[in-house]
Amino acid sequence: MKYTTFNQKTTDTMKEPMFFGDPVNVARYDQQKHPIFEKLIEKQISFFWRPEEVDVSKDRVDFQKLTDAEKHIFTSNLKYQTLLDSVQGRSPNIAFLPIISLPELETWVETWSFFETIHSRSYTHILRNLFSNPSEVFDDIVVNEEIKRRATDISKYYDDLIFYTQLYQTRGEGVYTIDGETHEVNLRVLKKKLFLCMNSVNALEAIRFYVSFACTFAFAERELMEGNSKIIRLIARDENIHLTSTQHILNLWMKGKDDPEMAEIAKECEQEAKDIFLLAVSQEKEWAKYLFKDGSMLGLNEEILCQYVEYIANQRMAAIGMGQPFNVKGNPLPWMNNYLTSDNVQVAPQETEISSYLVGQIDSEVASGDFEEFEL
Amino acid sequence: MIVKNEKVSVCVNDSTRFSFNNEDSLLIAMEKQQIDVHFHCREGFCGACRTKLLSGEVEYKVDPLACIDDDEILACCCIPISDVEIQTY
Numbered sequence: 001m002k003y004t005t006f007n008q009k010t011t012d013t014m015k016e017p018m019f020f021g022d023p024v025n026v027a028r029y030d031q032q033k034h035p036i037f038e039k040l041i042e043k044q045i046s047f048f049w050r051p052e053e054v055d056v057s058k059d060r061v062d063f064q065k066l067t068d069a070e071k072h073i074f075t076s077n078l079k080y081q082t083l084l085d086s087v088q089g090r091s092p093n094i095a096f097l098p099i100i101s102l103p104e105l106e107t108w109v110e111t112w113s114f115f116e117t118i119h120s121r122s123y124t125h126i127l128r129n130l131f132s133n134p135s136e137v138f139d140d141i142v143v144n145e146e147i148k149r150r151a152t153d154i155s156k157y158y159d160d161l162i163f164y165t166q167l168y169q170t171r172g173e174g175v176y177t178i179d180g181e182t183h184e185v186n187l188r189v190l191k192k193k194l195f196l197c198m199n200s201v202n203a204l205e206a207i208r209f210y211v212s213f214a215c216t217f218a219f220a221e222r223e224l225m226e227g228n229s230k231i232i233r234l235i236a237r238d239e240n241i242h243l244t245s246t247q248h249i250l251n252l253w254m255k256g257k258d259d260p261e262m263a264e265i266a267k268e269c270e271q272e273a274k275d276i277f278l279l280a281v282s283q284e285k286e287w288a289k290y291l292f293k294d295g296s297m298l299g300l301n302e303e304i305l306c307q308y309v310e311y312i313a314n315q316r317m318a319a320i321g322m323g324q325p326f327n328v329k330g331n332p333l334p335w336m337n338n339y340l341t342s343d344n345v346q347v348a349p350q351e352t353e354i355s356s357y358l359v360g361q362i363d364s365e366v367a368s369g370d371f372e373e374f375e376l
Numbered sequence: 377m378i379v380k381n382e383k384v385s386v387c388v389n390d391s392t393r394f395s396f397n398n399e400d401s402l403l404i405a406m407e408k409q410q411i412d413v414h415f416h417c418r419e420g421f422c423g424a425c426r427t428k429l430l431s432g433e434v435e436y437k438v439d440p441l442a443c444i445d446d447d448e449i450l451a452c453c454c455i456p457i458s459d460v461e462i463q464t465y
Contacts, residue, residue: 039441043421240422247423247443315414318465319423319443330412342417 003098003169013102017259018249019194020187021101028103034258036248037108044111044241049234051122056129056227063130063225069295074225076291077212079141081235082123083151084208086141088201088242089116091158095197098165099190108245115238122231129227146290150283154208157200157276161193188261195253195265199273202246203280206316207309209239211284214308215291217339218300233339240340243316250320274322281313300333307332384432387461396456402427402434403451406464413451413464420453427451432460 007025014033016022029038066074093113100106127134141147164185167176173186213236220229253262266273288305296302310326318324331337383395386402388411399405403425406413416424423442427449434454442450449462 036441039439040421043441237417240417241441244421244423244442251443315424315465319426324465331414337415340416340422342419342421 001169001172011101016101017262018102018105018252019096019099019259019262020191024101024103024106026103027107029107032104033102034104034248034252037102037104037245040241040245040248041104041108041111044115044238047115047234047237047241049118051118051125051231054122054125054227054230054234056126056231059126059225059227060129062219066224067295069292070219070297072294073215073291073297074219075137076146077215078123078127079137079144079147080150080287081209081212082120082138083141083147084154084204085116085119085123087151087154087158088204089113089120091155092116092201095158095162095165098169099194112242112245115242119235119238122235126228126231146287150208150287153279153283154200154204157193157197161190161197164190164193188265191259191261192265192269195262195269196272196276198246198249199269199276200280202243202250202320203277205239205243205246207277207280207284207313209236210309210312211288211291211305213339214305214333214336215297215300217336218297220339221299221335229339236340237342247319254321274317277313277317277322278325281309284309304332308336384456385459386456387459389463390461399455401437401452402449402454402456402462406451411464415452418452420450423450425451426465428463428465430461430463432456432462433458434460 004023007023009022009025011022011025013024013028014031016033018034032038063071063074090113092109096109097106100109124134127137131137164183167183167185168187168190171185175182175184177183213232216225216229216232219225250266252258254266256263285306288302288309292302292305307328308331311328311331314324314326314328383397385393385395386405387393388406388409392409392411394405394409396402396405397408399408401418403413403415403418413427414424416422418425420436420438421441423444426442426444429447429449433456434449435457436450436454438453440450440453444450451462
């Protein structure tokens, strides 16, 4: 089935599944099969921000004062986050857009990816300010073994889905031998790859950012690197919305509210999906170990950080029906919530009344009685 | 919004019972009672404050965007409009 950028066939998007139906033709939102995606688009756009709006100049002075161990923690985290957003800035577009069949979902994926590119640009903004030659930091991302190992696990599900989609859309169903490897391509196999890929993306958005978020906010608790922390808060807010979208997609499938075949696959791959999540959790814990190899930082150590990862994992796994596999009682880093609260994200003074500021927002509902007590 | 003169009661985890005092959200009301509730965004899009609604009815002040089950509520953006029994995670 060849991909077309404008499907000439008349389709009823109310009857299409989210993925692998007819390609989208008209980008219309007057009727929606899953209205949640348009609501997420609206919310996400209301969060628009630019890295350059945040002043990071004071961070340069703070950075010089950090110990070598702390400098290692700080730059390693930025490298890892740069990797994550490099992947997320392009992959949802390339992997999902060619197989999406609902206009609202298509636009959501594009909006999502766009915000990941803002995140990528903000890392350059931060690093340019800290280093006279930031290219050393960027160059290390592709050679650093610790980061490379994570990159493999993050990108492999995307790559697999993209490759099979390419085979399917150019040659159709069948068995193909390419470079000595045999690939069986059919819709069922593709849907299974999509399901695993979505689980991997969900785990990425749910877990993989949180060790570095915790470190950033731990610096901010000591009133260090506050410009950076402001940027990361905006990023954390966006990632929360992205996570909500992958949770919705997974739950729509699992509860049989979309493609019935995906509900079957979700059951079939239940354990595999859970393993993907648990692998992400253990990799985050290993990351904490790597960060603190030269020494920990004030207010944070490997043990408490690992407990926090488990605490977050419990919540995130429960949200997609995977139960709560870890035994953690209470939030081990309660101050994290102050940084993850949407209302506390600092915005322009005129916007402080409402965190998702809408341009030109007015209350047009004025009752005749509203001015009763008003006197000139 | 429905304005009620009679106060509704909230029962959490079958143990703590208190009356809802027109707080801005159920989450704020629970925090006043020193009940440990998870939260992140406090705006209905992250889902950290998911709570099971065992009985009763709530009303949302903003559209909840986070993914919740049919028997779950988002404490950060709803208020009870009848006596409710809830269970935290």
